[in-house]
Amino acid sequence: MLDRAAHDALVAAVGSENVISDPVQLRSYECDGLTGFRQTPSLVVLPRSTEDVAQAVRACHRHRLPFVARGAGTGLSGGAMPVADGVVISLQRMREIVDIDPVDRRAVLQPGVTNLDITKAAAAHGLYYAPDPSSQQVCTIGGNIAENSGGAHCLKYGFTTNHVLSMTVVLPDGEVVTLGEDTDEQLGPDLRGVVIGSEGTLGIVCEITVRLLRVPETVRTLLADFPSVTAAGEVVSDLVAAGIIPAAVEMMDNLAIQAAEKAVGAGYTLTTPAALVVELDGPASECERQFDQVRTICERHGCTRLHIAETAAERAKIWKGRKAAFAAVGRISPDYIVQDGVVPRTRLAEVLSRIEEMGRDAGLRVANVFHAGDGNLHPLVLFDEDAGEMERAEQLSTDIAELCVELGGSLSGEHGIGTDKACSMPRMFGEADLSTMDSVRAAFDPQRLCNPGKLLPTPRLCGEKPGRYRPHPLEEAGVIERL
Amino acid sequence: MTATIVTPTDLRSACEAFTESRGKVRIQGAGTASAWAGAADAADVVVDATALTGIRTYNPADMTVSVGAGTPLAQLHDEAARHGQRIAFDGARVRRGATVGGLIATADSGPLALGFGSMRDLVIGATVVLADGTPARTGGHVIKNVAGYDLAKLMHGSYGTYGLLTEVVLRLHPTPEAQRTVALDCTLADATGHTRSLLAAAQEPVSLEWADGTLLVRIEGTADGTETRTRSLATLTGGRVLADDEAADAWERHARLVDDATVRIGCRPSRLPGVLDRFGAPAAAGLATGVATLSLPADRVDQVHDAVTDVGGTSVTRGAAGSQARPWGQQPSALRVLQAVKRELDPARRLDSGRFGSWFDSPAATSEADVDAVPESSATTPATGPLAHERAMGRGSADTALTDGASAASPPDPTLRTTSLTRTPTDSGGEGPTGTEQEDS
Numbered sequence: 001m002l003d004r005a006a007h008d009a010l011v012a013a014v015g016s017e018n019v020i021s022d023p024v025q026l027r028s029y030e031c032d033g034l035t036g037f038r039q040t041p042s043l044v045v046l047p048r049s050t051e052d053v054a055q056a057v058r059a060c061h062r063h064r065l066p067f068v069a070r071g072a073g074t075g076l077s078g079g080a081m082p083v084a085d086g087v088v089i090s091l092q093r094m095r096e097i098v099d100i101d102p103v104d105r106r107a108v109l110q111p112g113v114t115n116l117d118i119t120k121a122a123a124a125h126g127l128y129y130a131p132d133p134s135s136q137q138v139c140t141i142g143g144n145i146a147e148n149s150g151g152a153h154c155l156k157y158g159f160t161t162n163h164v165l166s167m168t169v170v171l172p173d174g175e176v177v178t179l180g181e182d183t184d185e186q187l188g189p190d191l192r193g194v195v196i197g198s199e200g201t202l203g204i205v206c207e208i209t210v211r212l213l214r215v216p217e218t219v220r221t222l223l224a225d226f227p228s229v230t231a232a233g234e235v236v237s238d239l240v241a242a243g244i245i246p247a248a249v250e251m252m253d254n255l256a257i258q259a260a261e262k263a264v265g266a267g268y269t270l271t272t273p274a275a276l277v278v279e280l281d282g283p284a285s286e287c288e289r290q291f292d293q294v295r296t297i298c299e300r301h302g303c304t305r306l307h308i309a310e311t312a313a314e315r316a317k318i319w320k321g322r323k324a325a326f327a328a329v330g331r332i333s334p335d336y337i338v339q340d341g342v343v344p345r346t347r348l349a350e351v352l353s354r355i356e357e358m359g360r361d362a363g364l365r366v367a368n369v370f371h372a373g374d375g376n377l378h379p380l381v382l383f384d385e386d387a388g389e390m391e392r393a394e395q396l397s398t399d400i401a402e403l404c405v406e407l408g409g410s411l412s413g414e415h416g417i418g419t420d421k422a423c424s425m426p427r428m429f430g431e432a433d434l435s436t437m438d439s440v441r442a443a444f445d446p447q448r449l450c451n452p453g454k455l456l457p458t459p460r461l462c463g464e465k466p467g468r469y470r471p472h473p474l475e476e477a478g479v480i481e482r483l
Numbered sequence: 484m485t486a487t488i489v490t491p492t493d494l495r496s497a498c499e500a501f502t503e504s505r506g507k508v509r510i511q512g513a514g515t516a517s518a519w520a521g522a523a524d525a526a527d528v529v530v531d532a533t534a535l536t537g538i539r540t541y542n543p544a545d546m547t548v549s550v551g552a553g554t555p556l557a558q559l560h561d562e563a564a565r566h567g568q569r570i571a572f573d574g575a576r577v578r579r580g581a582t583v584g585g586l587i588a589t590a591d592s593g594p595l596a597l598g599f600g601s602m603r604d605l606v607i608g609a610t611v612v613l614a615d616g617t618p619a620r621t622g623g624h625v626i627k628n629v630a631g632y633d634l635a636k637l638m639h640g641s642y643g644t645y646g647l648l649t650e651v652v653l654r655l656h657p658t659p660e661a662q663r664t665v666a667l668d669c670t671l672a673d674a675t676g677h678t679r680s681l682l683a684a685a686q687e688p689v690s691l692e693w694a695d696g697t698l699l700v701r702i703e704g705t706a707d708g709t710e711t712r713t714r715s716l717a718t719l720t721g722g723r724v725l726a727d728d729e730a731a732d733a734w735e736r737h738a739r740l741v742d743d744a745t746v747r748i749g750c751r752p753s754r755l756p757g758v759l760d761r762f763g764a765p766a767a768a769g770l771a772t773g774v775a776t777l778s779l780p781a782d783r784v785d786q787v788h789d790a791v792t793d794v795g796g797t798s799v800t801r802g803a804a805g806s807q808a809r810p811w812g813q814q815p816s817a818l819r820v821l822q823a824v825k826r827e828l829d830p831a832r833r834l835d836s837g838r839f840g841s842w843f844d845s846p847a848a849t850s851e852a853d854v855d856a857v858p859e860s861s862a863t864t865p866a867t868g869p870l871a872h873e874r875a876m877g878r879g880s881a882d883t884a885l886t887d888g889a890s891a892a893s894p895p896d897p898t899l900r901t902t903s904l905t906r907t908p909t910d911s912g913g914e915g916p917t918g919t920e921q922e923d924s
Contacts, residue, residue, distance in 0.1 A: 103679070104751050104773075126683070148629050159627070161636070162604050169817075177817040183773040184601050185749030185797045186590060186640050187815035188839060189824070193603055193636025197629045217685035237544055243567060243657030283685050285708035342625040344545040374627045375545075413627040421630075428630055429620060436611075436619035436828070437632045443823035455631070 002042045002085070006063035010045055010087065013055035018093065020044040029088050032073045032080040033135075036337075036394075037419050041068070041082035046093045050168055050176060050206040056089055057204065058174030066449050069204045071112060071143030074135045076338055077418025079146060079199045079454055089204060091142050097121045098207065105212045106165060111142025111205055115149075118210065127212035130157040133414065134323045145205050147416045148197030152248040152322070153279075155373035157213070159414075161196040168207040169195060172445035180209070194440065199416045200451040202444040216281035219247070220291045221315045224298045225272035225305040229253055229368070232274040233348045236372045238297045239278075240345070244290050246373060250277040253352075255332065255367035256325050256380065263328030266321025269305055276372070277322055279315075325369045326380065333365070333382035335390070337397045340415035341404030345375040351407055355379055355400055362396045364389065376413035377404065402427050417455045423462035425455075490531040494610065494618055497535065497649045501833070502616035504528045509835040510643035512553060512585030515576040518802040519589055520642055521810025524837035532584055535649050540624070543568060546655040547607065547624055552584030552648035559583065559653075568655040571599035573690075575741035584648035590640030594701065594737065597771050598689030599656065602639060608652035609635040611645075614829035618649070626654050637824065642838040645828050659703035663713040664730040667698045667722030671768075674698040675756045677720045678770040684719060686712045693768045694737040698722065701730075740767040744776035745804040746784050748812075750796025758790050776801060784808035810840045818842060 002010075011019050020026060021043050030038040042065075047053045060067045066086035073080055082088050094110035097117065101107070102125035107118055115136040118129040132151035133139055139149070145167065150159045157163075166180030180192035195202050226232040232251050239246060252260065254273050261268045268275060278294050280287050298306055309315035329336045343351045352368065359366040359381075367380040379400050383393035401411050401421060405428045411421050425434060438456055453461055489504065491497035501508065506527025511517070513533060535553035543566040550559055556570060556577045563569050573593035574586060581591070583602075587609075592601035599605070608622030611634060621634035638648055667677065674693040681688060681700060690701035700722070702712045713724045725733060744767070750758060752773040759766050759775060762783070768775035773796075777787060781804045791798040791812050798812035815821060825836065825843055836843040 103753050105682070148633075150627055154627065158600070158604065161633070162600060171817075171820065175819070177820065179817055181749060181797050182751045182795060183749035183797070184592065184596065184603070185747065185774050185799075187797050187799075187811060187813065188821055188842070189641040189645065190590070190603055190636040190639045191815075191817055191820055191824075193633055193639065196636075197633055199629075214682065214685070214687075240544060240546060240657075243660070245657065283687055283704070283708060283712055285711040286704045289705050289707060342627050344542065344547070344625055346542060346544045371627070375625055376627045408623075409625050410623050410628040411630045413625075414629060416629050417631070425631065428623070432617045433620045433631070436613065436617065436634065437621075439827040440632055440634065440637065440824060443827045444820060446823075 002065070002087075003063075006059070006065055007043065009059035009063060010043060010056060013059045014045045014047045014052045018046045018048065018052070020046070029070065029073075029082060029090070032070070032075040032078060034076050034078040034081070034418070034420055037078040037081045039082045039084055041088040042085050044088045044090055046090045048093050050170065053089060053091075053094075053170045053204055053206050054174050054176050056087070057170050057172065060087055060449055061173045061447065064447065064449065066452050068451050069142070069146070069200045071140035071146070072114070072135075072138045074139045075143060075147065075418065076340065076415040077199075077412065077420040079416050079418035079451070080143075081419050083452055091140065091204075094206070100125065100212075102127060105214075107210050107212055109141050109208045109210065111145075111208065112140050115139050115141060115144055122212045123215075125212075126215050128215050129210055130163055130213050131160050134326065141208055141210070142205050145196050145208065146198070146200045147414060150371070150374075150376070150414045152250055152319075152371060155249065155371065156245050156247045156281075161193055163211045164192065164196060165209045165211060166192065167195070167205045167209065169203040169205050171203045172447065172450035176206075197416075199418060199455045201441060201455055203450060216247075216283075218284040218287040219279065219281040219315065220287050221277065221279045221309040221318055222291075222294065222298075223268070223307045223309075223318050224276045224278065224303045225269050226274045226276065227302050227304060229274040229352050230349050231301045232276050233352075233372065235276060235297055235301050235303075236345065236348070238300070239294065242293055242297065244280070244293060246278050246294070247281040248277065248279040249371070249373035250322050251275070251368070251370050251372040252277075252322065252325060253368040255365060255382075256329070256369045259328040259332045259367060260321040260325040262331045264320050264324045266317050267307065268321055272304065277318055322369070326378070329367055329380045329382065332367075334384045334386065335393070336367075336383065337381040337393055338415075339377070339379045339381060339397045339400050340412050341377050341379075341401045341409060342413040343375045343377065343404050343407045343409035345373070347407045347409070348372065348375060351377065351403065354403055358396060358399060358403070362392050364393055364396055366396070366400075371413070374413070375409065398424060419454055419461070422453075422455060422457045425457050486526045486529045488529045488531055490534045491649075492534045494612070494649050497530075497612045497647060498616040498618055500528070500530045500647075501612060501614060506833070507835065508614065508833050510588070510647050512582040512588070513555060513580045515579045515581040516585060516589045516591070516802065518805070520799050520838040521840055522806045522837055524835045526835060530647055532647065532649075533582060535584070538562060539650060543655075545624070547626065547652060548655060549608070549624065549650055549652040550583055552587075552609075552651050553582045555580045556583050556586060563655055564658060567658050569658045570605060570653055571595055571656045572602060572605060575738035578738065579742070583651050583653070587635070587639050587648060587651065588642055592774065594690035594692050594699075594734070594769065596774065597691055597769060598687075598703070603636055605653050606635040606639070606651060607654050609638060609648055610650040611638060612647045612649055614646065614831065614833040619646075622652060624652055642835075644825065644834055644836045644839065644843070646834070659709075661706040661709035662701060662703045662730075663709050664725045664733060665700045665702070665713055665716045665720065665722040666725050666729075666733055667720050668696060669698055671756055671759055675770060680719060681716065682771055684715075686716050688716075688771075691769065691771045692737055693766070693770055694733070694740055695765045695767065697733065699733055699737060737767050740765060740778065741776045743803055744778045744801045745781055745808070746779070746787050746798055747774070747776045747801050748787065748791045748796055748798040749774045750791055750794050754794040754796070758787075758794060758796070761790055762787060778803065781805050781807040788812035810838065811842075814842060
């Protein structure tokens with residue numbers, strides 16, 4: 001419970017109509033998309049302006065209250081999970097599209113604007129916002145900045161960090177600053193780039209200027225079935241070798257295909273061991289020839305069915321299946337965990353066979369959906385909590401993320417570390433690396449009030465006994481040194 | 484004052500360059516931007532990064548490469564070209580031997596920035612040695628990665644103030660099958676009009692620059708597609724498709740303009756022509772990006788700073804400006820954070836920060852938040868106290884490991900993690916020299 005003075009200060013900051021303190025209502029803020037981690041906050045405030053946010057943060061700072069910023073709550077790493085005895089600052093009432101500038105091709109947004117709404121607002125000018133996480137209908141630009149979200153098209157177009165020009169940020173002591181500029185020319189070190197992807201630990205982003213791109217002249221999408229995941233993986237390698245950067249290359253294995261097809265009837269082949277969605281976009285003269293190359297490469301690797309979307313509706317259907325895949329897994333399993341890891345693309349086949357092996361050993365099924373172009377895996381660990389499988393499933397999921405590190409990759413491609421993987425960070429980074437990151441955090445937030453307990457491991461979170469030192473796999477391979 | 488020059492060849496000697504020296508340190512690369520952004524501080528030690536060279540890992544199928552930060556980018560271009568790939572970066576000083584680390588530290592960019600961004604958009608991982616010799620890694624070897632803070636971004640534009648880049652991981656792109664440039668001699672006003680129609684058309688130029696009287700538009704892609712697009716571009720603008728050697732000459736002329744510049748500016752693209760018009764100086768201007776370099780007498784650079792600041796833009800001096808002009812136009816809004824990062828990463832202020840003029844000399848203005856803070860948040864509570872622990876433990880261990888050869892390769896003491904990362908909001912009551920930092924802010 002908050003003490004009276006702190007409570008009153010927050011009410012004064014945002015107005016009583018923008019405060020939730022009813023215990024029942026507070027429960028709806030107890031977790032984000034990672035529902036296994038729950039903590040009811042002491043108070044939720046719903047500011048309507050940057051100044052409201054600044055006032056709320058100042059109140060927290062003055063009363064030493066930890067606070068957690070929250071967008072749509074779609075995050076999958078527990079990054080927006082409340083802190084005990086802390087405050088949630090929800091940005092859901094800051095949903096204004098402040099400006100769309102078709103000449104300088106940028107949009108100014110409040111943090112609660114959904115990703116897809118940016119594109120909808122820009123469409124009248126033939127423009128769009130490129131990053132497109134699967135949850136784009138509901139996830140917010142503020143949350144995208146926290147996680148440096150990518151999406152299916154980031155292989156070609158990059159991530160949130162490549163599309164944000166500047167942002168107004170309320171620092172953890174309530175000071176309002178602007179990070180970033182009107183162009184990529186910065187005044188000194190690029191703090192904008194540090195805050196993007198920092199999972200809400202360095203401040204609260206309040207007004208964001210993003211770049212808009214011209215809608216490509218042509219988009220060509222195909223869905224291709226393959227006799228094995230390996231064959232589909234070879235197609236991806238050959239595309240790269242041919243110098244083709246597709247707008248998107250998505251792979252699904254049989255379990256994922258079954259789930260998606262049951263959910264949305266996207267026209268996927270239920271029996272195929274693997275399928276690829278390949279999309280090219282750009283000027284028509286470029287697209288057509290490369291699309292022919294893609295078809296040839298697919299055929300070379302034993303493609304058993306190749307379906308080309310002839311209309312926008314067919315294209316949308318193919319994508320609907322892919323984007324619904326996570327949720328669809330609920331149709332083939334009572335419970336599941338969505339994992340997120342990255343391996344160098346050339347290790348895809350290896351990681352998949354290892355995951356299959358590990359799943360077999362654990363007696364659990366794993367469905368795979370992934371952004372094959374950039375090696376970002378989303379293994380879905382299927383389990384039945386009622387059958388007592390949860391602990392095993394969580395262990396398997398963690399092991400998979402750590403396997404990605406072992407293969408030279410990363411613990412997370414787009415979901416973030418949050419609460420979920422903080423304790424795995426020492427597998428990827430050494431002591432000096434983590435302590436340097438922590439120093440940067442201290443520079444922004446010396447009081448440790450801004451989303452504490454996330455991203456970096458703490459003894460409270462991970463147990464007092466740190467694990468035995470293990471050399472980083474890249475270190476063993478002689479790729480990096482640790483001193 | 485004569486500075487001692489230290490030339491590390493690997494990560495260990497790079498750390499030793501700091502742990503086994505005393506006094507002010509200046510980091511130096513190939514020297515192609517040594518006079519950018521004002522004058523460097525006098526240094527006791529110059530760390531020459533140019534021997535931190537060579538490709539460490541390059542797997543073309545993954546389209547990523549890790550290199551010593553002192554590697555000239557041109558060398559890396561040659562190696563990548565053998566595999567049909569490139570680093571999509573063409574800053575003018577690459578051809579003068581600029582190093583990968585130097586290009587990042589100075590936040591340079593070239594005409595390809597329209598299509599591919601600057602080095603910040605191509606860096607996916609880095610190893611940095613801090614001023615106390617601590618080596619820290621960030622990012623990794625994969626393009627997509629949100630594990631931990633992206634400290635490579637912090638190094639971008641840091642001019643050697645926060646640390647020494649020793650190794651950098653970059654993403655590559657396929658070399659396009661064809662490249663074509665359309666040129667049109669025209670006024671800035673006409674070039675501005677053409678830029679609008681070109682961006683609205685579907686030709687997707689990767690570079691669009693007005694180089695002192697000539698609009699240059701570069702198209703890349705498949706051979707056929709590039710032909711089709713450049714022809715339609717030429718028709719649209721009334722420009723001419725250049726032969727390969729003509730195109731090379733035109734871009735070389737552009738690069739020389741950039742080399743000779745006294746100031747680099749950035750502002751909203753629609754505001755750029757107005758600023759350029761005011762000075763009428765030779766300029767290389769990215770009309771679509773809003774970034775331009777101007778060549779005008781050093782004594783007029785301050786006027787450019789003021790004009791750009793008036794339109795909300797950024798400006799910084801380039802080599803030919805000498806030390807007559809202010810190095811930067813406006814100060815960054817978050818100067819206080821830059822200062823706090825400096826205190827965290829280089830508390831002894833060993834690393835040269837002269838390039839930022841007086842930014843790091845005096846505390847930034849007190850924030851409103853501090854003004855209204857109740858007494859317990861003032862300097863009487865050393866809220867940053869645990870940092871003192873960190874320095875004593877985490878950083879100290881790096882020092883020890885490096886000065887003691889036998890322990891240098893041994894694993895870090897696992898107990899350190901517990902200590903240095905114990906920071907809960909309620910656990911902020913430590914003692915330490917950082918208590919004074921609060922007073923500064």
